[in-house]
Amino acid sequence: MEALxxxxxxxxxxxGVYLLLRARxxxxxxxxxxxxxxxxxxxxxxxxxRIGRPPIITANAQGYADPLPQALVLTAIVIGFAMxxxxxxxxxxxxxxxxxxxxxxxxxx
Amino acid sequence: MNHLxxxxxxxxxxxxxxLLLFRGIxxxxxxxxxxxxxxxxxxxxxxxxxxVADGGILVHSLGNWPAPFGxxxxxxxxxAWMLVTTAVLALFALAYACLGTDxxxxxxxxxxQLELFGLSGAFLTGDLFNLFVFFExxxxxxxxxxxxxxxxxxxxxxxxxxxxxxxxSALFLIAAGLLYGLLGTLNxxxxxxxVAAASxxxxxxxxxxxxxxxxxxxxxxxxxxxxxxxxxxxxxTSAPVAALFAIMTKxxxxxxxxxxxxxxxxxxxxxxxxxxxxxxLAVGIVGAMGSDRLRAQVAYLVLASVGTxxxxxxLGSAAGIGAGLYYLPHSTFAAAALFLLADQIAAQRGxxxxxxxxxxxxxxxxxxxxxxxxxxxxIAGLPPLSGFIGKFLILRAALDHPSAPWVLGVVxxxxxxxxxxxxxxxxxxxxxATEGATAADTSTPTGAALGxxxxxxxxGVAMTLGAGxxxxxxxxxxxxxxxxxxxxxxxxxxxxxxRP
Numbered sequence: 001m002e003a004l005x006x007x008x009x010x011x012x013x014x015x016g017v018y019l020l021l022r023a024r025x026x027x028x029x030x031x032x033x034x035x036x037x038x039x040x041x042x043x044x045x046x047x048x049x050r051i052g053r054p055p056i057i058t059a060n061a062q063g064y065a066d067p068l069p070q071a072l073v074l075t076a077i078v079i080g081f082a083m084x085x086x087x088x089x090x091x092x093x094x095x096x097x098x099x100x101x102x103x104x105x106x107x108x109x
Numbered sequence: 110m111n112h113l114x115x116x117x118x119x120x121x122x123x124x125x126x127x128l129l130l131f132r133g134i135x136x137x138x139x140x141x142x143x144x145x146x147x148x149x150x151x152x153x154x155x156x157x158x159x160x161v162a163d164g165g166i167l168v169h170s171l172g173n174w175p176a177p178f179g180x181x182x183x184x185x186x187x188x189a190w191m192l193v194t195t196a197v198l199a200l201f202a203l204a205y206a207c208l209g210t211d212x213x214x215x216x217x218x219x220x221x222q223l224e225l226f227g228l229s230g231a232f233l234t235g236d237l238f239n240l241f242v243f244f245e246x247x248x249x250x251x252x253x254x255x256x257x258x259x260x261x262x263x264x265x266x267x268x269x270x271x272x273x274x275x276x277x278s279a280l281f282l283i284a285a286g287l288l289y290g291l292l293g294t295l296n297x298x299x300x301x302x303x304v305a306a307a308s309x310x311x312x313x314x315x316x317x318x319x320x321x322x323x324x325x326x327x328x329x330x331x332x333x334x335x336x337x338x339x340x341x342x343x344x345x346t347s348a349p350v351a352a353l354f355a356i357m358t359k360x361x362x363x364x365x366x367x368x369x370x371x372x373x374x375x376x377x378x379x380x381x382x383x384x385x386x387x388x389x390l391a392v393g394i395v396g397a398m399g400s401d402r403l404r405a406q407v408a409y410l411v412l413a414s415v416g417t418x419x420x421x422x423x424l425g426s427a428a429g430i431g432a433g434l435y436y437l438p439h440s441t442f443a444a445a446a447l448f449l450l451a452d453q454i455a456a457q458r459g460x461x462x463x464x465x466x467x468x469x470x471x472x473x474x475x476x477x478x479x480x481x482x483x484x485x486x487x488i489a490g491l492p493p494l495s496g497f498i499g500k501f502l503i504l505r506a507a508l509d510h511p512s513a514p515w516v517l518g519v520v521x522x523x524x525x526x527x528x529x530x531x532x533x534x535x536x537x538x539x540x541x542a543t544e545g546a547t548a549a550d551t552s553t554p555t556g557a558a559l560g561x562x563x564x565x566x567x568x569g570v571a572m573t574l575g576a577g578x579x580x581x582x583x584x585x586x587x588x589x590x591x592x593x594x595x596x597x598x599x600x601x602x603x604x605x606x607x608r609p
Contacts, residue, residue: 020276025268032275039282046290069289072238076282079245083278086252087271094264103272105265 001049005041012038025091025101032087036080043073113160114169114184117153117192117229120146125222132216140207143218147203150225151196158189162582164589166599168235176235176600177296183235183600186586187434191232191363194438195356197568198445199225205449205561206349213258213347220257224250224353231360235600237285237295240364244281244329248274251357254350255342266345273338277328284321291315298600301372301593319373323365323381330361331415332382333389340396343408348452351404352445358415359437366422366430370590383423383512387519390416394523398530403454403463406534407447410488413523414440420516421503427591428506431584436499439572443488443496446565450480453554453562454538465534467541472553478539480562485531487569490524495572500524502580 012034019031047069055067091101098105124146128139161167161184169182203221211217227247234240252274255267289295291311292303307315324335331339339358343351369378393413400406418440421433455463457471471477483494490496500520507516572579589595 020272028272032272032279035276035279039279039286042283043286046286048290069286072286072289075238075242079242079278082249083245083275086249087275090252090256090264090268090271094268097259097261097264103268105261105268 002045005045005049009038009041009045012041023102023104025094025103028103029084029087029091033084036076036084040073040076040080043069043076045069111160111167111169111184113153113157114167114182114233115171117150117157118182118226118233120150120153121222121225121229125219125226128222129216129219132219136212139218140211143221144200144203144207146222147196147200147225150229151193151200154189154192154196157184158186158193160184161186161189164585164595166589166596168600175602177294177299180239181235181296181600182233183297183596184233185596185599186582186589187363187366188232190434190438190583190586191359192229194359194441195225195228195232197438198356198441199353201442201445201449201561201565202349202353205352205558206347208555208558210258210347210349214256216253217257220250220253221353224254226250228356228360232363235297237288237297237300239295241278241281241285244360245278247357247360248278251354254353255346257350258347260345262345266341270338270342273328277325280321280328281325284318284325287314287318287321291318296600297367297371298597301597302601304372316373316377319368319377320381322368323373323378326361326364326368327385328361329358330365330419331358331389331412332361332385332419333392333416336389336392336412336415339412340405340408343411343448344402344405348449351408351448355411355441355444355448358411359418359441362415362418362422362437365419366433366590369422369425370430371593371596374593379423379425382419383516386416386419386423387515388416389413390420390519390523392416394526394530397527398533400530401465403451403465403534403538404448406465406530407444407451410447410527411440411444413527414444414488417500417503417520417523420520421506424503424506424510424516426506426510427584427587429503429510430587430590431580432499432502432506434583434586435502435572435576435580436496439495439499439569440488442565442568443484443494446480446562447484447488449558449565450477450484450562453477453558454481457554465537467537467543470542471538473559474539474542476559477554478535480559480566481531481535481539483566484562485528485535487566489528489531491528493573494566494569495576496569498573498576498580 016031016035016038019027047066050065053063053065054061055065057064095101167184171180224247227243227250230243234243252271291314294300294303304315328335343354390413393409393416396409397406418433418437421429451463458468461468487494487496490500504517507513
């Protein structure tokens with residue numbers, strides 16, 4: 001399971017970085033989103049992967065899942081959501097003002 | 110527990126919310142309220158400074174959760190120093206904005222207060238993840254402030270700025286997650302202890318996380334090679350926002366300083382810092398010499414001042430850090446003064462704006478010229494203004510460092526070249542102006558705007574006159590930073606070191 005998750009995070013990061021380096025705003029926004037997905041999964045995995053464990057320690061529990069990374073990831077998701085919304089609006093405004101969707105706003109075929 | 114520590118956070122947050130709620134009322138009232146808020150912030154920062162001046166470290170645990178389980182806010186000498194610098198700068202930037210810039214778009218005052226909220230939070234927090242949150246707060250406010258007023262160049266610069274900072278935030282989260290996964294804590298004081306006690310098989314990953322964090326903060330501080338976003342962003346935004354942003358790079362420098370003294374002591378970060386800072390200074394100066402617009406030139410000089418500041422930090426000694434902390438407010442105020450002055454100059458030149466080409470004679474060119482001259486000698490570090498003392502302290506601290514020839518060479522030659530670049534701009538703008546030709550429909554610069562520039566320069570004079578007590582304070586701050594045990598004890602309590 002760990003190897004699979006690591007592979008997913010790696011793949012998301014690689015795809016995110018590739019898209020981030022594109023010259024049009026739409027792939028860049030997608031790249032940022034993929035990157036933030038990868039980061040969220042990574043943060044989540046930092047509490048170690050455990051299945052079917054309660055997040056609260058009780059007397060008869062066999063173990064517990066660390067609740068703190070879950071709280072962190074929730075915060076990161078909310079912030080990432082707001083930032084994605086902002087960058088989409090900015091990209092739309094740039095498209096409207098600059099007349100094209102190149103990240104430098106230059107005209108080229 | 111001391112509630113004074115959280116006050117500089119609550120004041121701008123509440124002021125921002127109130128300004129948002131009462132956005133319909135007359136602009137004059139909102140301006141007055143926003144100015145009163147920043148003035149209150151300054152008073153709070155000064156009270157906090159007097160409370161920590163004796164070397165005490167004040168801690169506020171949110172919700173009274175004991176550290177390291179809850180989030181805590183920590184105020185020491187460095188924090189108070191940064192808060193005072195920010196509040197003074199914000200007062201001038203906001204006063205300038207009230208002269209008309211705040212009409213160019215909506216919600217300027219709300220965003221300004223939220224920016225202050227993020228800045229204060231970043232300086233006060235004692236928790237790594239909380240630092241991330243406050244970085245995001247100040248960044249999202251800065252995105253909107255950067256865009257304030259709109260325009261093609263501004264939008265293009267903002268797009269670059271936003272994307273690179275979002276990528277930086279992703280790296281910050283990875284580093285914070287890695288440290289939590291390895292050490293099980295995010296409290297800075299607790300991290301300091303856990304890193305020191307990390308088992309050898311985990312040390313490489315801990316160091317990787319540390320360098321990743323350093324990369325993120327270097328991006329915020331605009332350390333070369335992560336500095337390419339700065340000139341575009343600073344040169345194209347509105348003047349008061351650019352003036353306020355003079356403190357933004359210092360947030361990165363603050364985080365580097367905190368990280369390298371508290372958590373990753375030793376050579377891990379400092380070894381990287383000094384060469385990169387020297388390079389930053391060199392790139393900033395070369396950029397300033399090659400700029401074709403005055404505001405781009407000032408933006409590159411901000412880059413150079415970040416380089417100088419981080420050279421001082423990179424020396425790693427108490428004398429170096431103390432000198433850097435004295436230089437920090439000086440360089441912030443001087444850059445802000447130049448940004449505001451460049452705006453006034455640009456307003457006098459019609460379509461030429463701030464392009465460095467001979468243009469029409471400006472209204473009140475005498476006053477503008479004298480102010481430009483004073484700004485130039487202030488930012489280049491010539492006596493009698495405070496830049497000289499800051500640079501002198503840095504060079505004196507560098508003398509016992511192994512790479513002293515490099516530091517002395519780059520800082521001194523850099524200062525000379527900065528002066529040459531500014532002299533060239535000054536002669537193009539003022540001496541080679543065409544007599545008789547005046548730009549159409551411009552009004553002479555108002556006394557209030559020029560007074561604010563003069564006020565920022567007067568702060569430089571005040572810092573020179575008060576150099577004794579101020580440099581005593583900054584070297585005491587540096588001593589405190591190099592004694593991270595005090596910080597850890599203050600946050601975790603006397604039994605903190607015994608906790609498993």
